[in-house]
Every structure is written in structure tokens, then in C-alpha cells.
Amino acid sequence: MLGLRCSSCGEWHESTIRYQCEACGNSLMAEYDYNRIFRKFSFENAGMASGIWRFKPLLPVGPNVAPVTLGEGSTPLLRANRLESALSLANVFLKNETVNPTLSFKDRALSVALTVAGQLGAEAVVTASTGNTGVSAAAYAAKSGLPCTLFVPKSTPRAKLYAMKRYGASLHQVDGTFSDAYLLAKEVAERKRWFNLTSTFLNPFAVEGHKTLAYELVEQMKEVPDWVIIPIGAGPLLVSVYRGFLELRLAGRINTIPRLVGVQAAGCAPIARAFAQDKTEVEPWEAPETMLSAIADPLSSYPADGSRTLKVIRESGGQVVAAPDEAVLGDQEWLTRQEGLYVENASASTLTALKILLKQRVVRESDSVVLVLTGHGTKETE
Template identity: 45%
Template sequence: MSPTLRTLRCVVCGADAALAHRTKCPSCGGILDARYDGSPEAWRAAFVAAVRDATPGMWRWRATLPVPRHGTPVQLGEGDTPLIAAERPDAWGAVPGLRFKCETANPTGSFKDRPASVALSMARAWGVPGVVTASSGNAGASVAAYAARAGLPSVVLVPDDLPAGKASQIALYGPILIAVRGHFSRAYDLALDWAERSGWYDVTSTLLSAFPTEGNKTVAYELWRQAPRVPDWILIPVSSGPLLVGIAKGFAELRHAGLVDREPRLVAVQAAGCAPIAAAYDAGRDEVDAWGDPETVASGIRDPLQGYADDGTRTLEIARRSGGSALAVDDDAILDAAEAMARYEGVAAEPTGAVAVAGARRMIADGRIGREDTVVCLVTGHGLKDPAAYLDRSADPIPIDPEPAALTAALATVGVLT
């Protein structure tokens, strides 16, 4: 019998909740986790069949995902993103075993397409009137795109300091786009309140709803398929942490199936200007406290967790249990990493998408990651998401007249001589 989704179980009190578009535990308010039945043999058979399946993208793994009972998933070709080895690691402070998992190749340019595809698939199957999400930008674009695909209305609440490029990308998909004064947690509160009053499904990609997180498991499945040897380290940009939680769960399922013999060490990398999880880790605490005023160029992880710091506690617990850790990198290190990835490897990330690479460089410099270690850095969002973030660092074009001599002279000023 193949693995079967049975229940949503509270990770705090163990209570079960029905498979519906509810959010936190009805008994204690804790985080709910989707739980499946299935023997190791059943899971193994499901994974082996998925590898052989001709279905492109993440829905090849549908046997181990929440699948709508009626109809087909809402898809745009998400998943199957490239795993790219660093070609010139010594030029920019990396190690030979470092690889980029390029979530930038997803349909809207970020990993959020995975949770959005699952969330909108369930929303359509349940027949909810619409979906609502709070977003720091990328989840908003994903939810708006998949809602458009599903033919469902969507409301996207963003903080009012959203980068302009992200706002226009979201708007193109035609959601009702609301800019909430203040930081992400204010938008989170309003989305939750409105969903409770309206019956619309709140698909906010934190640990609020169990279903979107399931989509993130497919990153682990793909890493196993792309490189069967489990990496020593996986570094992940983290705000509340659903991507880290999903990757951990995916590897745990592969281990349950007997397909991997260990799990990777997971590192939650945060921006120094918004680092509630890294601060708790550094202090040796189990409980994560909400952050005050977030301030970082990495807009995708500018989330202070005010009102849902227990998401951070869960993420930290899982990172620790994996043998990993949490750390914070400052904005200069993030922008330096983005520049290095682009200039030495041809991989363009928005600042948030470079955060894991900044963390890897720090851990390599500190000796925590060894030269022989294998490392995967999640590149979560494309450089085209927020190109204005690099304006201060980019060279302006050199203006010339349309004459060969003018081109020769311009190139000579930068050392290119004929």
C-alpha cells in the first residue's frame, strides 16, 4: 500500500486535526504537521516509482505529497531545478564540493512555487472561495500566479517597503494586492484575521498551514535524485523556516524508506538585521524570541516572527537535531556573496538568495566547513527579483559615440587593448 496522508498532528501536544484548511492546533495552538502511513517498503516503492515517472517537475513525487482527491494539481512546471557545482571555488572563498540548488529556475523565480503549487491544489479541491497570503514578496508572486492558474481569486498582503520589482511582478498576475504599513508580521496578522472571518484559505508560507510546507520536501527528494550521496551540509536562507523544515522532513522520509543512510546537517542562515533564530542559537536557548525592528537588504527574510516565534523555535529544534546550526550574516557579506556567485559562477540571486552562500563562506573561513566537505546552498530567489539592490555596486555603462575608434578608446580605459 502506498504512503497515505492520514492526519494533521500537533507537534506540541500530539492532538490530531482533520485534513482541512485549518491552521494551528485546535487544542493548544501548536504547529500542525501532515502525517502519513506507510511501511518503509511502501515509501521505498513510491520513491523508486517517482524517479522512473516521466512526469516533469515536483509532481512526479505526488505519492508522498498531499494530493487533491478530485482533479489534478495546479502546476506551472515547478521543481526539477538545477543542482550546479561551483566551477571556480578558490576564486571566491568556496570549497570544491559546493553546489548551488537553483530554485531561481522555478516559474516565478523562487522556491515559493513549490508550496504555492500544493496550497492552490488543495484550495481548488476543497472549493474554498479564494486564498489569502501575507508575503515579503516571493510567496505573493507564487500565490498570485498559481491562483491565476487555478482560476481562484487571491489577496496578497505585503509590507509597504516591498522592493518595487517584486511589487510589479506580483501585480502582473492580477491579485488584490494590499500594502500594509509596517513590517511582515503586521501583514501576517491581517491575513490570518481576515481568513478566519471570510473562509478563504490562508496559505501564508510560514509554518501556519501544514500543506504548503509539504511542497518543500521535494527539494530533498530532488537532491537525492540528483546526487545520491547525502551532502554533509545544506545551508538555507531562513525567516520562519518552512523550507528548512520541509527539507529535513524529506530526508527523514528518504531515510525511513532506506534510501539514504544519514541526514544532512542543516544550517539556518539569517540576516544580521533580522536574526531571531540565530540569536537563540548563539545564546544556547531552545525558545526563539520575536525580533524587534527588522533591517536588512535581504527583503525575503525580513520577518521578525512577531506573534509566531514558535515557528522559529521549531525550525531551530530541527536544525539542531540534524547536527546543524543557525548563524547570521551582515548585509555587506550578503551583497559580497551575491556578487561572487554572479561574477565567478554566473549564478544571479536576489540578496536573500545569496544568504546561504554568504553563510557558507563564513563557515569555510572559520573552518567549520572543511575543504573536503560537500555543501549545498539553496539559492532561493532570482537576481531579477530585486535588481535595484545592486545599483550601488554596479558599474554604469560607458557611453560612447557609434564609432570603432570610440569603442577602442573606451575599452582601453578599462585595460582592454587591441
């Protein structure tokens, strides 16, 4: 990795602990010397070992740094044959991220983040979370030996809070939304100089871990799907998966990029609203009202993150869908009972979105579709 470049104005920064562009204040992204990387590394020969660290040259760590790993990544891609029959579809696949070490996709990012924390000499880590990031951060911090402080909204499911405590993190429940927790984590990180792992676009290293999901999809399908449907709050997973596909194309591994669909909770859908209104700037959502806690992010203090995600979705020729809670809860039950996958409700929003897009004739019956199932249902039992 060469350094960090501003996602908005392009200003270059050295790779140190930093979270925003010094020139314009926007989010940063890791920059690589792809010519050099692809001279030695190829996706076809990424090695037989499993996990995200097969792709180490494309992750923001030095070649001699030992990863902080719990065995994340290399998750199964399942054929959704019962779903295909039920909806008369030809090619639907489920990327089952619920089998990661802490039962969610966040482990890809937190494995990278804690590895970078060690590399940059951080003394402690802190993060804001709607639940999954906090559990993952606590687990990887435990493995790395760094103290971990978490800020979460009071509405966070109890099973997630319990897991955070079991891993030994210091837990602060915030009276407010995720955006309030975000500001507190940011303030503490600045004051105490702790490494901030918040998995919006704030930490430019953590987000890189999600790219590996795109690499795995192409390996597992041996082709590029037409659609990849992903639940989004601010959208770092979607943006990073898109970057992964761009890198695959740059390396000559694929020729086309899938259309990416972001799904938001209808009761907290700032990006979906901007998409529907044909706007380029996302505005914060005023009063979130949804049970889909994992994607309930009103983007109150960082709407620019939503705009960045929206731009990527448009570039891919994709869509943003607002999924109503009742429909999602029905689809969650359906996935559990018909496909044998007990996913958290935000993950089931991908099926709701697929049905909406079929009805609108945006997705066709013959299209190949991947639903990214981001987290396990056992972490939200109430």
C-alpha cells in the first residue's frame, strides 16, 4: 500500500492514523501500486489456504506484518434452490457471512483493522457500533491484546451487548442513535489518541477487508453475477465490494462489474430517498423508526458517506431499495424455515429487495443474483 488518497478531492496523505482529508475533510481510501502488485500476485493463484489473508498484497498492511486473524472469510456460497422454485428464478445464490468467527461480515474489516492497529503502534482501540462491529472489534481486540472501548445505541440487541462484554470490551450504551454513538467514539479517539475502528468510512484501513468478499464471489461462481444485493447503513461494505470487482477487472480476471443493490430499512432510508429523488447529495434521515437495527443509520453527522455510496451504486448501474420492516420480518422467517439460514433481520432485507425489484421488472427471472447475508439471527433474540 502506498498511502491514503481523499475519496473526494484526491489529496494524498501518508499512511498513518488519520480519518479524514486535511484539505476538504472527506473520507480517505487506501491507495495501492497495482502494477507492482499484479506483477507478482494473481487471483487465480491466491493460494490454497483459506480466509481473507490469501489476498494480503491487496490489503493495507506491510508484507512482514503478522495478521490478527480468527479465521474470517472463505464463507460458503449456497445455491438458493428453494427460493429459486418459490420465485421462478434461475440463478440465486446466498453468500453466507453468518459463519464468520463472530457471526457477521464485519470480521473481514476488523481483522484488517486490528492488524493495522498493531502495525501503526496504537495503544488502544475504540469504535461506535450498531452491534456487529462492536462484537467483532471486541473479539479481535482480545486476540491482539489491545484494550477496546465501545459506544453503542441503547437499542442494540441484548445478545450483542452480552457478547461484547464477554470478550472483555469496555461498553458504553448511548441514549440516542448510531450517529450519536459515532460522535462520542470520535471525540474519545481524538482526545486519547486511540485507534478508531468505526466501520463507516471513517477508518480507511478497516473498510478494505470487505473487498475480499468480491474476490471470493468470482472464485466461487467462476463468473460475474448480474446483481449483488447488500444491506446498507452508510454503505462501506457495498463500496468496498465494488472496489474489489474493479480490482478484479484491473487484474484481467473479469470483464464486467455486477450491478450493486443497496437495501435500507424503509423507516431509515436516507440513501434510498436521495436515489428515488435523483439527487447526488444524501441528506440525514430525521427520525429513524425501524426494527432493522444493523442498518438503522440516519447518517446525521456524516451524510457525505451516504453520497459516496450512492455514487458507487449509480456507477455500477444499480439500485437502492427501501424495505418495509413487516416484509423483511416475513422474509427472515422464510429464509430460516425454507433455506435453513437463521439470519438477522437486516440480512433478510436482501430477499425483500429482490422481490421488489422483480415486481418492478428491474431484475429478470433469468438474471444471476447474489444475496449477501451479513449477520446471524442468534444475536438479536428479542
